[in-house]
Amino acid sequence: MMVMRSLAAALPAAPVRDNSILRRRRHELFVAGVVLVVLALLPLATHDVYFQNLIILTILFAGLAQAWNILGGYCGQISLGHALYFGIGGYVSTLLFVRAGVPPTFGMVAGGMVGALAALLVGWPCFRLSGHYYAIATVVVGEIGYLLFLNWDFVGGASGVYVPFTGHSLINLQFRVSKLPWHYVALGFAAIAWLTAFLVEGSRWSYSWRAIKDDVIAARSLGVRVFPSKMAAAGISGFLTAMGGAIYAQYVGYIDPDSVMAGSLSILIALPAVLGGVGTLWGPLIGSAVLIPLSELSRSYLGGSGSGVDLMLYGALITGVALARPQGLVSLIGVKRRSGGGDAPAA
Amino acid sequence: MPPLLEIDRVSKAFDGVQANVEVSFAVHEGEILGLIGPNGAGKTSLFNSISGEVTPDAGEIRFEGQPISGLGPVACARLGIARTFQVVRSFDSMTVLENVMVGAFARASSARAAMTAAEQVLAFTGLGARVDTAAYLLTPPEKRRLEIARALATNPRLLLLDEMLTGLTPAEAQAGVQLIREIRAQGVTIIMVEHVMEVLLPLVERAVVLNLGRVLTEGRPQEIVRDPAVIKAYLGDRYAAA
Ligand SMILES: Nc1ncnc2c1ncn2[C@@H]1O[C@H](COP(=O)(O)OP(=O)(O)OP(=O)(O)O)[C@@H](O)[C@H]1O
Ligand SMILES: [Mg+2]
Numbered sequence: 375m376m377v378m379r380s381l382a383a384a385l386p387a388a389p390v391r392d393n394s395i396l397r398r399r400r401h402e403l404f405v406a407g408v409v410l411v412v413l414a415l416l417p418l419a420t421h422d423v424y425f426q427n428l429i430i431l432t433i434l435f436a437g438l439a440q441a442w443n444i445l446g447g448y449c450g451q452i453s454l455g456h457a458l459y460f461g462i463g464g465y466v467s468t469l470l471f472v473r474a475g476v477p478p479t480f481g482m483v484a485g486g487m488v489g490a491l492a493a494l495l496v497g498w499p500c501f502r503l504s505g506h507y508y509a510i511a512t513v514v515v516g517e518i519g520y521l522l523f524l525n526w527d528f529v530g531g532a533s534g535v536y537v538p539f540t541g542h543s544l545i546n547l548q549f550r551v552s553k554l555p556w557h558y559v560a561l562g563f564a565a566i567a568w569l570t571a572f573l574v575e576g577s578r579w580s581y582s583w584r585a586i587k588d589d590v591i592a593a594r595s596l597g598v599r600v601f602p603s604k605m606a607a608a609g610i611s612g613f614l615t616a617m618g619g620a621i622y623a624q625y626v627g628y629i630d631p632d633s634v635m636a637g638s639l640s641i642l643i644a645l646p647a648v649l650g651g652v653g654t655l656w657g658p659l660i661g662s663a664v665l666i667p668l669s670e671l672s673r674s675y676l677g678g679s680g681s682g683v684d685l686m687l688y689g690a691l692i693t694g695v696a697l698a699r700p701q702g703l704v705s706l707i708g709v710k711r712r713s714g715g716g717d718a719p720a721a
Numbered sequence: 722m723p724p725l726l727e728i729d730r731v732s733k734a735f736d737g738v739q740a741n742v743e744v745s746f747a748v749h750e751g752e753i754l755g756l757i758g759p760n761g762a763g764k765t766s767l768f769n770s771i772s773g774e775v776t777p778d779a780g781e782i783r784f785e786g787q788p789i790s791g792l793g794p795v796a797c798a799r800l801g802i803a804r805t806f807q808v809v810r811s812f813d814s815m816t817v818l819e820n821v822m823v824g825a826f827a828r829a830s831s832a833r834a835a836m837t838a839a840e841q842v843l844a845f846t847g848l849g850a851r852v853d854t855a856a857y858l859l860t861p862p863e864k865r866r867l868e869i870a871r872a873l874a875t876n877p878r879l880l881l882l883d884e885m886l887t888g889l890t891p892a893e894a895q896a897g898v899q900l901i902r903e904i905r906a907q908g909v910t911i912i913m914v915e916h917v918m919e920v921l922l923p924l925v926e927r928a929v930v931l932n933l934g935r936v937l938t939e940g941r942p943q944e945i946v947r948d949p950a951v952i953k954a955y956l957g958d959r960y961a962a963a
Contacts (some may be wrong), residue, residue, distance in 0.1 A: 391840065393818055394853040578826040578835070585823045588812035595772060595806075596875055597798035597827035 399576060402655055406572070409659070410565060417557050426553040430560045430625070432666040434618060437564035439646035439658035440571050441614030445493075446644060447652035448574060449583045449607035451501070452509040455516030456615050456643045458496070459489040461523065461635035463616025464623035468535050477545045482620035489616020490609045497608035501601060513637065520635040534630025537623065547624040556625055563621055564659070567614050571655055574610065579603050615643065638685065642669070645688055649695055651702025660703050664691070723786040725750045725910050726771065726879055731780035731790075733766055740766035742934040743780065748879070753901065753911045755921050755928035755942060759955055762931040764914045765807055768881045771912075772804045773797035784879070798827060803877035805868040807884045807914075813857040817848055820856050820867055824874030839874055846870040846900060862893045866900070873904065880904065882913040886920050894920050918946060930954070 446452050466488045467481030500511045524532050542550045549555040574580055582603040585593035623629045650661025672684040699705055724747035733741040741763045748754050756764050769775045773794040782790045812820045821839035829835035843849050846866050865885050886894045915921040922942045930937040932954040945951055
């Protein structure tokens with residue numbers, strides 16, 4: 375305490391001067407406002423249901439990839455089991471609605487909480503593993519979740535659960551004709567995910583994660599608590615991912631383990647952030663704007679999912695980006711990766 | 722009142738190498754203590770034990786009367802022990818301000834508070850003009866200052882400086898000495914490891930000499946440099962190196 379008190383006395387109690395951190399954050403908020411307006415007006419551009427669906431999925435996955443990015447990007451813990459939290463969100467909200475009549479808008483929050491809890495339970499043992507071992511462990515955990523739900527009759531087993539249509543209702547996320555409401559539900563979700571990432575980026579946690587990545591010994595010597603900061607990332611990421619899963623289940627109207635818990639889904643949640651730029655605010659959106667349309671197009675023109683063609687395309691794309699632009703597509707448009715310094719030369 | 726820090730028969734070995742052997746001494750509130758000794762004497766190892774980076778094999782370290790051996794670096798930092806590293810460790814993906822904010826978060830309740838505290842510490846350490854610079858672009862003496870600023874931002878009661886003046890030009894070293902005096906004037910107790918005697922002598926009231934992991938002697942610096950045992954330890958080291 376002593377230093378601060380006497381320092382404060384020695385210097386005028388200056389308010390924080392403008393600096394590169396504050397400038398960058400103001401800039402990001404401005405860009406976010408513009409992007410939000412553009413995305414909100416996007417439905418004016420097309421009345422084609424196919425394209426509307428494509429846009430909704432793209433925005434939804436931008437939010438999911440952002441949720442993944444908080445753990446996999448900012449915190450640097452590569453999870454390849456996020457379909458578990460996605461599926462949990464879908465199952466919790468759907469079952470609460472079908473079995474107990476709880477509106478999915480509430481179910482989505484309940485699902486989020488169960489998803490966060492699951493992510494914390496997975497993180498508890500797995501964060502003790504380092505690097506590659508953590509990633510492998512999440513693959514295994516995701517696969518266990520998939521098999522568990524596949525053989526669990528109470529949740530519908532392999533035949534899944536249908537969401538009955540109970541009439542047009544916002545609180546139940548049931549809309550009669552147009553896809554338009556879904557556009558705004560997805561956009562609201564993506565906006566929440568973005569805002570969370572933005573707040574996280576300015577918080578003590580993000581400083582802890584970056585310090586740990588740069589030099590863990592120096593970080594610890596400054597009192598940075600490694601494990602709790604990772605758990606915080608897991609909880610936030612799990613909550614948002616499960617929320618996205620709940621929205622997806624409601625949108626599609628049907629869930630089974632193959633559609634919400636498959637390992638390929640874990641990859642589809644992680645890839646946009648990796649392609650667009652991990653640990654950046656805009657990487658997930660940019661990545662999913664490329665990947666999701668590609669995935670849908672390959673599905674419609676190159677045969678159904680499961681043919682593996684879409685996965686081959688991703689593989690080629692990721693390899694290309696990794697070779698040409700290791701920092702992700704976001705670096706193409708001059709947005710600095712993470713929060714590099716104001717005076718830093720564009721490396 | 723007990724001493725701020727008590728080192729009580731601390732021993733530490735690495736794969737059979739005795740880095741510290743039954744080291745004992747005390748550090749009093751408000752003093753600048755010099756810790757000297759030839760290369761490999763065990764100075765950095767002792768810092769690692771005090772800051773919680775390693776756990777001593779035997780003996781005890783007490784901070785404000787409370788045993789701290791084995792608590793780990795995070796707990797020690799939060800109790801008020803801060804350090805710099807002999808080989809500079811900066812967070813190179815961050816700006817100078819962000820580096821120091823990492824330290825400030827140890828005490829600050831919000832990001833805004835951490836930012837304000839970090840800016841004050843940077844002004845205090847003479848890096849006020851480098852706030853937005855990427856850490857990896859700093860000059861070597863600036864990097865040393867950054868480490869001090871980061872450590873100070875945790876609001877320590879005890880600061881461990883490991884060869885922070887080594888490798889600097891005489892003018893830079895003098896500026897560093899001035900900064901150390903100012904830090905002490907803020908009420909921070911300091912232990913400094915230093916090889917450059919001309920810099921150390923006028924700065925410290927008391928010095929502990931380590932040799933081959935053991936305390937060789939301790940006392941006023943002017944007496945210590947005339948001590949035949951100390952001269953022998955240093956010269957012996959130099960002959961061995963030659
Ligand atoms: N982590 C470690 N693993 C193995 N040996 C170590 C380790 N740390 C220190 N040592 C050994 O302990 C002894 C004391 O080293 P230490 O770094 O404490 O000396 P020092 O007094 O700081 O020397 P210098 O003036 O060169 O910095 C040396 O023989 C060193 O090789
Ligand atoms: Mg040393």
